[in-house]
Amino acid sequence: MSSKDLLEGLFDAEREAEDIVEAARAEARKMVEAAKASSRKAAEESRERALAEARRKEAVERAAIEASNAESLEAFEKSLAASRLDEEAFRGACGKALEELYPR
Numbered sequence: 001m002s003s004k005d006l007l008e009g010l011f012d013a014e015r016e017a018e019d020i021v022e023a024a025r026a027e028a029r030k031m032v033e034a035a036k037a038s039s040r041k042a043a044e045e046s047r048e049r050a051l052a053e054a055r056r057k058e059a060v061e062r063a064a065i066e067a068s069n070a071e072s073l074e075a076f077e078k079s080l081a082a083s084r085l086d087e088e089a090f091r092g093a094c095g096k097a098l099e100e101l102y103p104r
Helices: 003-082 087-101
Strands: none
Touching: none
8 A cells, every 4th residue: 555545545544533523513503402491390380389389378378378367357357346436435534635735
């Protein structure tokens, strides 16, 4: 084999190695992009699950608060309805307050 043939063979081998390296790089880029896409999808799904859980908890807590408020309001209204207005004492307190504000 002549040195020319040997050099051409080496150049062919180098070109083939470059093609293999470029193909490997392209495959690696595809794998990295696929991994990124998978990671983004997993993160989005996780965020959606967390958001759904937070909304569920909020709804439960809101219902409990509304029930508690309704109970408190009902108790207050019963207490108010049960109380008796002492008109004489009220007029006396108002009169006293007015006298303190506007003495004669």
